[in-house]
Amino acid sequence: MDQPTEQIQSELENFRQQWRAEVSARSKNTTGSQQPQQQQRISSTQAGPSTPSKPLRKSEPAHRKTTSRIVSHVEDEEEYIQTQSFDEPDPSKAPGQKLGRQDGPSTTTKDKEKEPQTALDFYEKAVEKETSGKLGDSLQLYRKAFRMDDNVDQSYRNKHFPARWTKPVQVNPSNAPATVPNTAHHSLEGPTLSLPDLIASFSDLRIEGVPPECEGVEPPPCPMAALPDEILVHILRDVAVADVGDFVRLAQVCKRLAYLVATEDQIWRRVCLGTEFGFGGMHFHWQLGITWEPLSPAQQLLSDDADADAGADVFTLDQLARQREEERRATTSVLLNSLYAGSWATMFRRRPRVRFNGCYISTVNYIRAGQASVHQITWNSPVHIVTYYRYLRLFRDGSAISLLTTDEPAHVVHHMTKDNLALHRGGAGPHLPSAVMANALKGRWRLSSEADDPEAAVKDMEGDLFVETEGVGPKYMYRMELTFKGTGAGKAKVGSNKVSWKGFWSYNRETDDWAEFALRHYKPFFFSRVRSYGVGEV
Numbered sequence: 001m002d003q004p005t006e007q008i009q010s011e012l013e014n015f016r017q018q019w020r021a022e023v024s025a026r027s028k029n030t031t032g033s034q035q036p037q038q039q040q041r042i043s044s045t046q047a048g049p050s051t052p053s054k055p056l057r058k059s060e061p062a063h064r065k066t067t068s069r070i071v072s073h074v075e076d077e078e079e080y081i082q083t084q085s086f087d088e089p090d091p092s093k094a095p096g097q098k099l100g101r102q103d104g105p106s107t108t109t110k111d112k113e114k115e116p117q118t119a120l121d122f123y124e125k126a127v128e129k130e131t132s133g134k135l136g137d138s139l140q141l142y143r144k145a146f147r148m149d150d151n152v153d154q155s156y157r158n159k160h161f162p163a164r165w166t167k168p169v170q171v172n173p174s175n176a177p178a179t180v181p182n183t184a185h186h187s188l189e190g191p192t193l194s195l196p197d198l199i200a201s202f203s204d205l206r207i208e209g210v211p212p213e214c215e216g217v218e219p220p221p222c223p224m225a226a227l228p229d230e231i232l233v234h235i236l237r238d239v240a241v242a243d244v245g246d247f248v249r250l251a252q253v254c255k256r257l258a259y260l261v262a263t264e265d266q267i268w269r270r271v272c273l274g275t276e277f278g279f280g281g282m283h284f285h286w287q288l289g290i291t292w293e294p295l296s297p298a299q300q301l302l303s304d305d306a307d308a309d310a311g312a313d314v315f316t317l318d319q320l321a322r323q324r325e326e327e328r329r330a331t332t333s334v335l336l337n338s339l340y341a342g343s344w345a346t347m348f349r350r351r352p353r354v355r356f357n358g359c360y361i362s363t364v365n366y367i368r369a370g371q372a373s374v375h376q377i378t379w380n381s382p383v384h385i386v387t388y389y390r391y392l393r394l395f396r397d398g399s400a401i402s403l404l405t406t407d408e409p410a411h412v413v414h415h416m417t418k419d420n421l422a423l424h425r426g427g428a429g430p431h432l433p434s435a436v437m438a439n440a441l442k443g444r445w446r447l448s449s450e451a452d453d454p455e456a457a458v459k460d461m462e463g464d465l466f467v468e469t470e471g472v473g474p475k476y477m478y479r480m481e482l483t484f485k486g487t488g489a490g491k492a493k494v495g496s497n498k499v500s501w502k503g504f505w506s507y508n509r510e511t512d513d514w515a516e517f518a519l520r521h522y523k524p525f526f527f528s529r530v531r532s533y534g535v536g537e538v
Helices: 002-047 061-075 107-113 119-132 135-148 152-160 195-200 229-242 244-252 255-263 265-273 297-301 305-311 317-338 344-350 418-423 433-439
Strands: 358-369 383-394 399-405 441-447 464-470 476-487 494-508 513-516 525-530
Touching: 119 135, 119 152, 135 152, 135 383, 195 255, 229 244, 229 255, 229 265, 244 255, 244 265, 265 317, 265 344, 297 317, 317 344, 399 418, 399 433, 399 464, 418 433
Parallel strands: none
Antiparallel strands: 358 383, 358 525, 383 399, 399 441, 441 464, 464 476, 476 494, 494 513, 494 525
16 A cells, blocks of 8 residues: 555656646746847837828828828929019029029928928918919819818918907906996006007107116117107108108007107108109109100190190190199199198008009909810810909009010019010010010000099099000000009008009091990909019119
C-alpha cells in the first residue's frame, strides 16, 4: 500500500511541475506580444490621433482642400474686382506685374489667398460674381455653398448685416420694475447725442500728441498741436483742394479735426466754387463739337436755342464767358439758401455734379431663350444670360467717351483715354490690350440749367445730363438724356453717383429725322472711381 501511494505522489509532483512550466511559458509569450502593442499605442497617443484612410464628407479638411483646388483651377483667370473703385492697374498687363503698391503681393499670391474654403467663402464669392454681372458663375458658386451648408445665407447675413437681424438688448442697470415704459433715464452713459450736438461737443477740444512710451520719458513732439487755428484751417483747405476725399478722411484722426472738417464752412465754400471738384468746373453749355472740334465764335455765342437771348446782349467771347460766370454764381447762391439751408457741405454732397476722377458704368443683364430641340421637352429648353456694359467717361473740357462692350470693367476702365481712342481709331492695333477702344465713340456733355426750361421750379431746373456722341456712320448722331438720382437713404443721400436714363435718340443728319430707342434693357449708370485717371484732366 505504501509503494503505490509514493508512486502516485511522484507522478502528481511531475504533473505539477509540467503545468507550472507551461503556465510560465504562456505568460512570457503573452507579455512579450502585448508590450509592442502598448508601446505602439503610447507612441500614437503622443503623436496625435491617426488620420482615417477615407476622408469624411462634412468635417474632414481634405475634402474642402480638394474642392478649393477644383474651384481655383476653374476660376484662376476670373479674379473679381469691385466696380465701385478701380485703384489697381489693369490685370491684362504683364503677368509678373504687381498689383496696387510696388511692394504689394503678386497676382498669383493674391489669387491663392482668395481661394474659397468654406461655404461662407463660396457664398461671398458668388455675391461678388453676381455684383459684377456674372450670373452664370454666381449660380454655380451658390450651388456649391448650399451643398456644403443649407443655412449659409443666414451666416452671410449675420456676418455682414448683423444690425438688421438682431434686436437691441435693453439694459436696465438700476433694476427698474417692468412697469417702467422707458429705461433711457437708467443708462450709465447718459442720453445719446444727435450728430450736430456730438460735433459741437468737440469744439473745446485740442489736438493731443502721442503719450510717452513709458513713465519718465518725454512724449514725442506733435507740431500740429502747436499750430493756431488760422494756419491749421489754411492747411486743411489746401488738402481739400488737392483731394476732397483725403480732407474728409482727416475726420477719423482725432475729434478736433473732425470738428474742423464738419464745421469749417469756408473750406466747403472753396470746394463748391472751385473747378477741381466743385461746380466751377461744370458746363451748362456746349464747349466742343461732337468730334471734339472747337466751336466757332458764332456757335459759342449761339450754341443752342437757350443762348439766343444771351447772345443778343454780348458781342465778344469774353463778355459771354463773364455773363455765364455771373449767372452760375447767382444760381449757386439761390440754391444754397433755398434747397441746402445755407450749408456748403450739404450742397457739395447733394447737388448734382459730374465727377471726373472715374467713369460711369451701366451693367445690363437679361435672359434670352435659346433654340429649342425637337428631342427635348419645353421646360428643359436652354436659356442664355446676356451681359454687357456701357461706359461713359466725361472730361473737364466738355468732351466725353462712350463705349458699349461685353468686356468687364477691370479690363476696360484703365484704357478709356483720349490717346487710346486715337490710337485704335479705325481698328488699328488689334493685338494691344487697349484694342477694346476701337469701338469707342467721341462725344460731348453738358448739364441742364434754367435756360432749358425757364418755367421750371428752382429745385427742378438742374439735375439732367445731356450727352451727344457719334453714331454708326458719319450721317448719324446719338443723343442721351440722363438724370442724376441720389444713392443712399434720407439725409445721407448722395446726388452724383447714380445716373438714370430719360431718353435715347438717334439723329439722321441727311433726313433731319429723330428715332427713339426703347429703354427696355437699359440700366442706370453708377460712378466708379479709377485712381489712374488722377483728377480727370486726360
